[in-house]
Structure formats: structure tokens, C-alpha cells
Amino acid sequence: MSCSSGSVGLARNGRFDAIEIRLAFLYADLMNIYGDRGNVIVLSRRAKWRAIDISVQAVGVGDSLSVGAFDLIFIGGGQDRQQTLMATDLHRKAGVLRRMMADHCPVLAVCGGYQLLGHVYRDNEGHQLEGIGIFDAVTEHPGDRALRCIGNTVVACDWFGMGATLVGFENHGGRTYLGHAQPLGRVLSGFGNNGCDGLEGAIAGSAYGTYLHGPLLPKNPWFADHLLHLALRYRYGKDIPLQPLDDVLEERAHTTIAGRILR
Numbered sequence: 001m002s003c004s005s006g007s008v009g010l011a012r013n014g015r016f017d018a019i020e021i022r023l024a025f026l027y028a029d030l031m032n033i034y035g036d037r038g039n040v041i042v043l044s045r046r047a048k049w050r051a052i053d054i055s056v057q058a059v060g061v062g063d064s065l066s067v068g069a070f071d072l073i074f075i076g077g078g079q080d081r082q083q084t085l086m087a088t089d090l091h092r093k094a095g096v097l098r099r100m101m102a103d104h105c106p107v108l109a110v111c112g113g114y115q116l117l118g119h120v121y122r123d124n125e126g127h128q129l130e131g132i133g134i135f136d137a138v139t140e141h142p143g144d145r146a147l148r149c150i151g152n153t154v155v156a157c158d159w160f161g162m163g164a165t166l167v168g169f170e171n172h173g174g175r176t177y178l179g180h181a182q183p184l185g186r187v188l189s190g191f192g193n194n195g196c197d198g199l200e201g202a203i204a205g206s207a208y209g210t211y212l213h214g215p216l217l218p219k220n221p222w223f224a225d226h227l228l229h230l231a232l233r234y235r236y237g238k239d240i241p242l243q244p245l246d247d248v249l250e251e252r253a254h255t256t257i258a259g260r261i262l263r
């Protein structure tokens, strides 16, 4: 990976201000399984390789969250127990999160985090965790005797462009059913939201939910840059082009895995 050099900034009032992105890693200590922290690392690296100042702050249970404090939000996956530990606190933050998302602050929510940004998650013992309703979706765990949705997955994301795909790994018991939410994509291989309707993930404005672990972003650089682009637009109110990076290795990883899964 060779990286572009050169600083990126905004000329304002004759000054050259470096541009920055502030990333909130929600419940980093609880919601971070199957390498989901790697998504934060990718977003940080791809920003730094473009000389964009990026800061990452863990925002956990009991921490305050205020509108305008962050430009990008990430929440990872977690087992039912971790979801139970953070669900109440998520509701305390829901008002601020909804306001930020209404202003199109980008969010990436993976698996357990995705589930709780829907309306409800009924876990494998029938306990009901209320979500915050960013995604018009409900999730039901069919019980321990049901097959978990585990495996490598390829998803077609036509909304981004013809041929745009995501590759990742899923491991969830919950089955998610979308209401009016737009799916993140069509399952080309794997289970996706529920193993039945051929849909994976959800989109609500600039909020993206997915079951894809891996972590997701290293092998899907287009999606990482999409999130960075949205974060800059949210922060600065305009489209700031991202300098292209040399993604030969990332693209090779993507096509190799996709080819292996779709063979």
C-alpha cells in the first residue's frame, strides 16, 4: 500500500486549515467482536493517509454524547449479554443520535449494534431489548435450537453503483426483517438479514447497518471512503473530494475472497 502524500485542507480567510474528522466508537469495550475494531482502524488509516486529522473517542455506558461533537459514529457487534448491558444507555443517547442522523451524520452499525438501531431485538431467551428505531427493522432470535447464521457473505450494493459488492463474515442468531428501510444490499452468497428474503443490512439516510464482520472495511475500501466522504460533508457542509489511494492490495483481497465465496 503506497499512500498519497500532501496535506489536505480548506483555505478559509486566507488561512489553510487542516481538515479533521472526529469519530465516536460507541461502546468500544462491549460492542467489538469478530474484529469489528478493525473498521475504526481502517477509517483512521485512510483518513491519515490523506493527511486528514482524525480523532477516535470511545463513548461508553454513562459517557455523555452531544450533537456536533462527532462527525462519524461506529458501533460494532456483541453477544446478547453485551447488548443487554448497553441497550438502556443507548436509549439515553437516542435523542442526540437521532438529531445527528437527521442531519446526516454517517453511522456504521455492525450486527448487534445494527440490531439495536432497529425497533427491537428479541434475544435467544425471549428477552426484548428496545432499539432506538433509526432503522425500520425488527430482529428476532429464533432460539438456541435454530441454526446460527454463520459464514462468508457477498452482498451486491446496487445503490452505490453497478458491480459494487461487499464481502464479509457473518455470525448472528437474530433474524432481521425490514419495514420500509432500504436494504444495504442483495445477498449473492450467505444468509444476510434473515436467510430468507435475500436482503442484507439496512440504510436510513447516512446510517448503515450490516451483519458483515471481518472486519468489514479492510476488504471493502470503497465503503470506507464513502463513510469518510459523508463525514466530511456532515462536518463542513460540502463535498470534499478524497484523494485516491493505491488500493491494489485491498482490491485483490476483495476479489479473491468474493471469487472464492461465489465459486
Ligand code: GLN
Pocket (backbone or CB within 6 Å): 033, 076, 077, 078, 079, 080, 083, 110, 111, 112, 113, 115, 141, 171, 172, 173, 174, 175
Ligand atoms: N447477539 C446478536 C445475535 O446473535 C448479535 C451477534 C453479533 O453482534 N455478532 O444475533
